Amino acid sequence: MQTELEARTKRSLFSNHTLLLAVVFGGFLIFGFSENIKGPAIPRMQADFSLNEAQIGMLLALNSLGYLIACSFTGWLVKKIGIKLTTLIAFGSMVVSGFCLYFSISYSTMVLSYFFMYIGNGLLEIALAILAAQIFTRNTGTMMNLAHFFYGLSSIVAPLLAANLMGVHLFGSELGWRGMYCLMLSLTLLPMIPTVFSKAPRQEVQQGERLSLREYVRDKAAWLLVAVLSLGVVSEMSIGSWLVNFLEKAYGWSSDASAGMLSAFFLCFTIARLVLGPVTDKIGYTMSLIVFSGMSGICSIAAIIIGEPGAFLFAAAGIGIAPMYPTVMALIAKRYSNESDTAITFTVTLMGVATVAGNYLIGLIIELFKDGFADDSHPTAGLIAGLQAGYIFIGVCALLCSGISIMLYRHLKTRGALL
Template structure:
């Protein structure tokens, strides 16, 4: 196996790890709520604090990949994940739990920036296909995570032991990451990055806002779907987690085949069509319990959005791509942070149906932003 092939395999596995960590929360969020005797607003705060950690790491991660190299950013992120998970599992009170959730998400942000930065280096041809395959492994992790979590709970694992099981996997991947070889010296950029120019770019803001509401909608389903099904439709934990797994299964199929569709249809058109279809399926799925499964089939349309946005950024921006991706993901994560808190607050004030409805609103915003972005880019090209 040559060094590029090994590197690609490792970043695919790391993306699977991110999928596992992100989606452990869904089946155990009620257990955490009960353990610390907090309300839904505090659970929304937990998700928002995690988003804040992700925000800070993606902001500095994009800068650091340009300065110290991709591999070091990746390894530092994995160490933060390990520290955060261990801390979460042992936190005696909710304040410390939030602190270690912050650290864990800082690690995930660093790992994601490192993965995307390495992908920009090793994915030379068919970037949409390669990026969708990369995020296909996120879907694999997302399918595995809720199923295994429920099984572990049935074997009388506490939610803390579930997290520690994930920590063991993270440790193994740290050892595997140590062996990747990247010629950092040829790619570390010494030229000063003009952040004012990047922040003044209209396209960057359109990408960031669209990505932010997409992430808020995607993670909103992962974080709150099981709670919604259990509280609103009175489903048991096994069935609701199965529905969530179906959601991620359709997502994974989309990631597996979506890149080929995007290359054929076009990046911008694919973003507009897929986000519209996702919004329609969410709306149908919320009409009744018998249609609830539609909430989880739309993941096929969700699946291509994130990797296609990143691939489009790679095509649209020729300089300082790592920094631009870092800033874009930072802004997107800021939007997601407030969105998660909003869903938790709406759950407490008006019930889980209204809270979950916010996810539909977020996706409608994505539809409009994709149309505006498409028109903006076409206009700039024509000029």
């Protein structure tokens, strides 16, 4: 009788676990789409509303602000209403934002709609990270990397899919950027289905530190993790932002060839998250951060030093930088198992601030070197020097990430808490 009851319980838990996996994997897939369909859409928005570059910059800046605001309160929301309801709100807000974008009739309404969408993005990222930390109690590094693999998968497809959808004619008119956003964000309804039918994972008391936010910020390891994640994500996002621009202007590549190299970077990035997860579990999370971020930094800087023949190293850098975010999340999930919501919210919020500052700094470095190396006899010399300096800074960020990971390794080892 007891055996039959245990079997039923296991079947029930397995079924719920499967639903939760569908929520996490489907959520990251949708998150990748929502983040990466804007590339082809922004020029269409700019043309429709006759926007200048400053207005586009303001749009993107407000997106970052909305994301950061959401990151700052999601952990508190999870404690108040639970992870399931928080996740449903995140998914629902993204669906609503898609319809808001569809009905945007002016720049101001578009900005507000975009701002609302990024509130949903911030909610979703933190909610998925907390949920993943709660259900990936075994092989955490492998499972975190697998979850983020789905983000990389949709990131590869998203720009091409968005560009094609905007040209589709439906009911006698072109979908355009409004219809594309409405359609793509409506896909968020799909992971809402398993979310509705799933049960929040039962939280067991695990080995770890139970800390308040005030106590957490006194932990040196917490700040080292913020630094590691911030530098890693600055390097990751900056490659995606600057690689095409660099290849076109420094090497004279066509837009198709440059986009192809960026696709190669994302392909390496995505496959690495699928393949290297078990490696992080085997050699340890902190050692993985040291090795992989160092590898990415070396590849990025070597690509600049070697010149055009070493351009393949830009793509190879994706192999090293890919495991950084999920591995830090795995480390947080293990070290702060009883307060993962507090730890993740704190870390990701400060990471967002550092990422905005880091990307702005790259722009300043490019401008500084462009002016410093300007040459009337070679009109592009200053720009090329600036782009090279900016890209070297991206590589330096990855190397600094590796260096701070060494500090984290020593800090945890001396306390017998190495992961």
